[in-house]
Amino acid sequence: MNTKPLEINDAIKKAKKNDQIAFNLLLHTFWNDVYGFLMKRTRNENDAEDITIETFSKAFEKIETFDENFKFKTWLITIAKNTHSDSLRKQKTSFSNQTSEEDEERVYWIQDEAPSPEDKLINEQNLAELLKDIKKLKPHYQQVINLRYFQELSYLEISKKIETPVNNVKIKLLRAKKLLAEIILTKQ
Numbered sequence: 001m002n003t004k005p006l007e008i009n010d011a012i013k014k015a016k017k018n019d020q021i022a023f024n025l026l027l028h029t030f031w032n033d034v035y036g037f038l039m040k041r042t043r044n045e046n047d048a049e050d051i052t053i054e055t056f057s058k059a060f061e062k063i064e065t066f067d068e069n070f071k072f073k074t075w076l077i078t079i080a081k082n083t084h085s086d087s088l089r090k091q092k093t094s095f096s097n098q099t100s101e102e103d104e105e106r107v108y109w110i111q112d113e114a115p116s117p118e119d120k121l122i123n124e125q126n127l128a129e130l131l132k133d134i135k136k137l138k139p140h141y142q143q144v145i146n147l148r149y150f151q152e153l154s155y156l157e158i159s160k161k162i163e164t165p166v167n168n169v170k171i172k173l174l175r176a177k178k179l180l181a182e183i184i185l186t187k188q
Contacts, residue, residue: 011026016064016066024174027056030073034055034056037081042084052080053172056076057165057167059075060170060171061167118181133187137176137179137180137183140172141176143162144158144173144176
C-alpha cells in the first residue's frame with residue numbers, strides 16, 4: 001500500500017481516539033513490513049502470521065504511548081521483535097499464557113462502529129458466492145469469520161471459544177476481511 005507520511009500521521013492521531021478506519025489503514029499499510037520481518041526471523045508462515053497479529057494487537061492496545069517523533073514502522077518492528085523473543089522464551093519454558101476472565105474484561109476495545117470498505121464489499125456479495133470465497137481463506141480466518149458473522153458471537157465469546165486474547169481476535173478479523181475483499185475484487 002502506498003500511503004503518504006501525512007496520511008500515516010493523521011491515521012495515528014485518529015487511532016489514538018479509537019477510530020476504526022484509522023486502525024484498518026495502519027494494519028493494511030504496515031502488515032507486509034511486519035510480516036516480512038517476522039518471516040525472516042521465524043522461517044514459518046503460521047508463526048510469522050500469529051506473531052504479526054499479536055504485534056498489531058499490542059500496538060493498537062498501546063497506541064496512545066507512541067511518540068510521533070519516531071517512525072511508526074520502527075515502533076511496530078520493535079514490538080514484533082520483542083513479541084517474537086517473548087514467544088521463543090515461552091516455548092523454551094513450555095509456559096502457556098493464561099488470561100483470566102477479569103483480564104479479558106479490561107482489554108482495550110477497538111471500536112467497530114463504521115463499516116470498512118471491505119465490509120461494504122463483502123455485504124454486496126450473494127451468500128453462495130461469499131461462502132465459496134470464504135473457503136479460499138486459511139482455516140483460522142474462516143473460523144473467525146464464521147463465529148463473528150454467521151454465529152454472531154461477540155469478540156469476547158470468540159476469544160473464549162478459540163482461546164485467544166480479544167485483541168488478537170479483532171486483528172484476525174480485520175485481516176480476514178481484507179483478504180476476503182481481495183478475493184472478491186479479483187473476480188470482478
